[in-house]
Amino acid sequence: MPAVILKERQASITRGGAGSGAGSGAGGGGCGLGGAAGTGQGQPSGAGIACEQASVAGSVSQRACVFCGARVVLNPITDAFHIVHGPIGCASYTWDIRGSMSSSGELYRHSFSTDMGETDVVFGGERKLARAIDEAVAAHHPPLIFVYATCIAGVIGDDVAAVCKAAEQRHQIRCIPVQAPGFSGHKAIGYRLAGDALMRLFGGQACPREKAHGINFLGDFNLAGEQWIIRNYLKELGIEVLTGITGDSRYETLMRAPQAALNIVQCAGSMHNLARRMHDELGIPWISVSFYGVEDTADSLLRLAEAYGGAQAAARARALCHRERERLAPVLKRYRRRLGGRRAAIYVGGGFKAISLIRQFRELGMETVMVGTQTGRPEDYEVIRSIVSPDCVVLDDANPAELERFMIEGGADILVGGVKERPLAYKLGVAFCDHNHERKHPLAGFVGVQNFAEEINASMNSPVWSYV
């Protein structure tokens, strides 16, 4: 029996073809989406899909909360102390949550919490938080502390900002509150809060203001060391990266961020707001990039070189891209033979990655039959719908039943997703590639193209499938 699609969910499910249909667009009559689509809550403006909304109550959402969004963005700051102010769960679930790698410290791979108990809930947790900060400073002397207030800290009225301010004065370090109760929106709101926390850091006394050569790399989290690969390309172009934001960053590197001449923004979903604020308040222009897939990587390097490095950098970029394309051509040809004509489904966190993945599958001769994101923005969906085929299902904040239905309908051979999607795919007899925190190899840059092809080939053509 095909899964039932909730009425409230219908506006968040559409198909390829930009601008088609007013607000709903769910095409094929047989799929049962067309009828009531458009009656759902909160019609989007023009993009044809309802997104950036709260999940429907009763859904098995694959989507995380505001706290999670803030934590995943800030967590890769390697020498910061991340204290979760709330009951223990939120700290336990985010202990070393990402595969973001560090070239120096490891403090970020710990999990710290005030572990609020019943008495704290009744009498307030401010004093415990202050003590926790003191204990952290005594044992670790961190230069920077983030305090994440989770669901109930605000509800019981803890003044986390005041505790942090007092701690800054007491210890002469930066202690930045991140008010991230899970109920205050969805994961993308958490991304914005993380950006605001960073702006607060940049606004401190210690930040130099004079401009320097170099750029900031926003929206890369150095998963599996991906940022190091891109940094090497940029080095070859003669472009210095002052800091990743936040991949492999430290307090010291972040403090140089306001001096940058340019921001490059990869994961726009998580970093759009920060990029805009850095532009408006610090005068740093930004360009969007994506280092996934041959085309997007080459395009990003060339645009960056032209925007920032001048003619010499552009020439180097062209040479680099030519060299890498040549190197990759036989590899891609080999994999196209093995993968061409097969079908892919994509369910990832944000829009930029989905867009790059669609193109990347096309480079391998594969068609995308379903694409969804947890927190894509209307403009992302507009691009997605314009580059997929009209039969491709496009959906926002999907649940497992919907993923199952559209993967089966589309005849997907592989799903690209995150931790919760992996076993679902396997149960359906569909191969899988983790393009999230648990990715096994770097998937960025030209090297990543090869790794990606190898990984999806290994999963799709595993001998185990013959026994299913």
Added chain:
Amino acid sequence: MLDATPRDKVYERTALVSNPCKTCQPVGALYAALGVHKTMPHSHGSQGCAAFHRMFLTRHFKEPAMASTSAFTEGASVFGGGANLKTAVRNVFDVYDADMIAVHTTCLSETIGDDLHAFISDMDIPDGKRVIYANTPSYVGSHITGFSSMAAAFIDHLAEKSGKPSGKLVVVPGYVNPGDVRELKDYLGEFGIKYTMLPDVSDVMDSPMTGTFELFPKGGTPIEEVVATGDAAYLLALGSWASAACANALKRKHDVDNRVLDTPIGVAATDEWVMALSKFASSPVPAAIEVQRGQLIDCMLDVHQYLDGKRVAIAGDPDIVIGLTAFALECGLVPAYVITGTPGGGFEERITALLEQYNLVDKCWVKSEADYFELHQRIIQQPVDLLLGPSLFKQIAKAEDIPLVRAGFPIIDRYVHPYQPIVGYRGALRLLEAMSNAILDRQDRDCNDEDLEFVM
């Protein structure tokens, strides 16, 4: 690895928890609810809670873990989550066709004072469907408390007495793996006992590959069997932290007598379990079980010279840690550090009583409400030969170059383990093999070439 841990001394902390050895109640309640057939666990809180819990369980079991959420918004947290729950219940029945929804609360819904009883009483629940709930405030206890509360809620909300005794034994297995539940069922089968396993996560979190995705896999205690527990003859609860509340609930509600045993890990605890079954069945211990016990003791003797006196650190959930500590002692290991993150319940006294039997009380540091950071600091001061516990030990294992044998929850960096038991004689045999392999592998790795032994 873990370079941030100060090596000079142990820093005392009273407010800051570092690298926790527990997580919050709701995930335990969710896990328990997965053990009842066609039941949708429902998280009454922010949507992130359900996402985290599902991720947590999926990382351990490598299986999908279903749960719906009330998806609290700012409005719900001010005006209460009643409307969200109502919508959620309607949607879960409409879309997922569950037979029952098992709601658990969260820190948020508890703090704002949502009255689940009132909400659910006011709902129109379709005929033949059920909605039950457990209060699981995240700021009390741990995931084990949540598991225990949901297991008790099944009884509180569902158990009925028809007046016709079923003669059945109810077994509450505790917070264990599907492989453990299967092992316990094997024992019950050997004795020919009619039983109800509650909850029963086998065939749910270890379901086979069939090419189709079952939202509700074939396993789980049938709801009508949960209802019928009021007619049961007796109840055996395994592990007092996870299972005693369920036993007490059935005693209170329908006067079904019970006994709370330790989780049957190791020889003595398994003996207790076997004798309890023998008594219930009024029959001698089946030969097949005698053989398993004999094989275990045989192997323990074979390998004892390599384990004797080796120092081990043990961490995890209280019922499991008590079992692991007991078995370590039976093998001649010296528990040097034994911790759990879960508060209360007399954990330290229980471990101390075990150590007393071997005159090792002064050799061991025991603590409940402890965390891995403090444990690491103490291991730095006085090292051990072996770590026994969940994957959360991994960083310490790497930092201090100590072999780790994985047991308990969560194990998120290895495969197959949820299908295998650590309970019963065969479970102990498996632990024995893992522990002795770890120590012998280490000896082979570290010894000089001239000391390498072919035969060990």
